[in-house]
Amino acid sequence: MFLIDYIKSIWKALKSLATGMKLTGYYFTHHREIITQQYPDNRATLHLPERFKGEVVMPHNDQNEHRCTGCTACELACPNGTIKVITKFELSPEGKKKKAVDKLVYHLELCTMCNLCIIACPSDAIVMAQTFEHSVFDRNELTKILNHPGSKIMEGIE
Amino acid sequence: MWSFSEIANGIDEWLRLHVSPSLALTIEMVIAGVAVIGLFAVLGLVLVIMERKVSAWMQIRIGPNRVGPKGMLQSLADTVKLIVKEGMTPDGADKLLFNLAPFVAMIVAMLLMAPIAFARDFQLWDLNIGILYVSAISSVTVISILMAGWSSNNKFSLLGAMRSGAQIVSYELSAGLSVLTIIVFTGSLQVSDIIHSQADGWWLFKGHLPAIVAFVTFIIAVTAETNRAPFNLAEAESELTAGFHTEYSGMKFALFFLAEYVNVFIVCAIGATLFLGGWMPFHIGHWQGFNHVMDYIPSSIWFFGKTFFLIFVIMWFRWTFPRLRIDQLLNLEWKYLLPVTMINLLLATALAILGWYF
Numbered sequence: 116m117f118l119i120d121y122i123k124s125i126w127k128a129l130k131s132l133a134t135g136m137k138l139t140g141y142y143f144t145h146h147r148e149i150i151t152q153q154y155p156d157n158r159a160t161l162h163l164p165e166r167f168k169g170e171v172v173m174p175h176n177d178q179n180e181h182r183c184t185g186c187t188a189c190e191l192a193c194p195n196g197t198i199k200v201i202t203k204f205e206l207s208p209e210g211k212k213k214k215a216v217d218k219l220v221y222h223l224e225l226c227t228m229c230n231l232c233i234i235a236c237p238s239d240a241i242v243m244a245q246t247f248e249h250s251v252f253d254r255n256e257l258t259k260i261l262n263h264p265g266s267k268i269m270e271g272i273e
Numbered sequence: 274m275w276s277f278s279e280i281a282n283g284i285d286e287w288l289r290l291h292v293s294p295s296l297a298l299t300i301e302m303v304i305a306g307v308a309v310i311g312l313f314a315v316l317g318l319v320l321v322i323m324e325r326k327v328s329a330w331m332q333i334r335i336g337p338n339r340v341g342p343k344g345m346l347q348s349l350a351d352t353v354k355l356i357v358k359e360g361m362t363p364d365g366a367d368k369l370l371f372n373l374a375p376f377v378a379m380i381v382a383m384l385l386m387a388p389i390a391f392a393r394d395f396q397l398w399d400l401n402i403g404i405l406y407v408s409a410i411s412s413v414t415v416i417s418i419l420m421a422g423w424s425s426n427n428k429f430s431l432l433g434a435m436r437s438g439a440q441i442v443s444y445e446l447s448a449g450l451s452v453l454t455i456i457v458f459t460g461s462l463q464v465s466d467i468i469h470s471q472a473d474g475w476w477l478f479k480g481h482l483p484a485i486v487a488f489v490t491f492i493i494a495v496t497a498e499t500n501r502a503p504f505n506l507a508e509a510e511s512e513l514t515a516g517f518h519t520e521y522s523g524m525k526f527a528l529f530f531l532a533e534y535v536n537v538f539i540v541c542a543i544g545a546t547l548f549l550g551g552w553m554p555f556h557i558g559h560w561q562g563f564n565h566v567m568d569y570i571p572s573s574i575w576f577f578g579k580t581f582f583l584i585f586v587i588m589w590f591r592w593t594f595p596r597l598r599i600d601q602l603l604n605l606e607w608k609y610l611l612p613v614t615m616i617n618l619l620l621a622t623a624l625a626i627l628g629w630y631f
Contacts, residue, residue: 149330
């Protein structure tokens with residue numbers, strides 16, 4: 116019995132090693148599988164993966180409207196104080212007071228691209244952008260206000 | 274058609290015509306030495322770039338691609354860098370042994386070149402115990418590693434050297450036993466005899482199962498003997514920084530590095546000689562026409578082709594398999610490889626006595 120197990124273990128080991136060698140052999144012979152990108156050279160044709168996380172942005176539509184309600188869920192979710200939401204009160208047409216976002220301040224220099232704010236956002240107002248060339252000469256330029264000046268909330272977002 | 278053996282004979286005749294026989298012999302020795310050193314330099318450059326390209330392609334990367342056409346001069350640039358760097362000797366080191374160790378490693382590698390047949394009738398020294406000579410000399414490698422580890426006066430180096438000692442001494446056994454399998458078939462230790470016995474087919478095909486098992490165990494054992502991943506416990510970047518060559522820099526480090534690659538070449542050349550027929554073209558039994566076509570390919574191309582194929586296989590191992598722990602390493606040798614090779618040797622002996630091989 117012991118001998119059968121012994122031979123079986125050798126056979127299993129050889130088989131698993133052969134499986135590994137088959138995969139690396141496939142990669143060795145199929146160069147189009149190569150995922151390396153020669154970055155500064157291929158700047159124009161750079162292809163980033165879909166889930167690449169570069170920085171937090173707030174998309175606006177062509178009427179300069181965003182989806183942010185100023186609920187501060189992102190601010191609470193952020194582990195290192197990267198996001199600061201400054202809210203204001205707006206008067207709705209019926210004359211009621213309503214909370215809205217004044218400025219969504221985003222400190223890129225503190226951000227770790229952990230994606231927690233995007234997950235926390237109930238109205239999908241912020242997303243991760245695929246930009247990554249963030250170097251600037253002045254540190255102040257890294258503090259960004261995500262909502263565009265004069266923008267307002269989209270219709271129907273609560 | 275010119276060949277290596279004709280060039281060598283031509284030089285020999287020309288020298289004997291013009292100078293006295295003893296002076297001619299001396300000059301020939303110098304030429305052979307220079308040729309071996311030249312081969313080492315070329316091997317170092319070629320194998321390093323080959324290793325880097327193979328590893329890159331296996332890991333879905335591009336690899337070196339800036340220096341020279343397609344990055345092919347990268348290893349040359351690295352060599353220039355290593356030559357320019359300062360070769361430091363640590364204060365607490367044993368100066369003599371520390372500086373001697375890389376040269377011992379190189380000298381062992383050079384000695385191993387002697388019995389290898391590079392092409393038809395092109396061999397430095399066809400001594401009658403060629404294979405025994407190779408296995409005897411190759412175990413001296415461990416001395417240079419122990420020397421380097423001990424004299425560095427460094428814990429990491431010493432640990433690496435001790436591990437390497439345990440590893441090389443144990444794997445020497447199964448390498449020796451798998452070599453013996455072929456010796457049993459040929460009945461000779463002489464390299465030229467072994468190659469000539471494969472004129473009608475290589476031992477890998479003629480020797481049935483025992484030869485195949487011996488080939489696999491030989492490849493595993495020599496991978497361990499040359500201290501390459503997955504058996505690179507002597508270097509072990511993650512645990513021992515660089516093992517026995519932690520304290521070495523510049524050209525002294527480069528000599529160890531070169532010795533490793535030359536050793537890989539040598540063990541692959543021995544493997545090609547024993548199992549794949551050395552410079553012998555691919556022959557199938559008595560197919561005269563096929564054998565004649567194969568004979569048109571020069572013998573040196575056959576030899577280097579087979580050797581580089583085996584080197585590629587060993588690189589393939591390195592970039593596929595996970596590393597072993599030291600206890601797993603010794604388990605593999607003493608519980609698996611050694612019993613398997615012993616039974617395999619018994620089987621091969623039975624086959625050889627009964628004459629059941631082709």
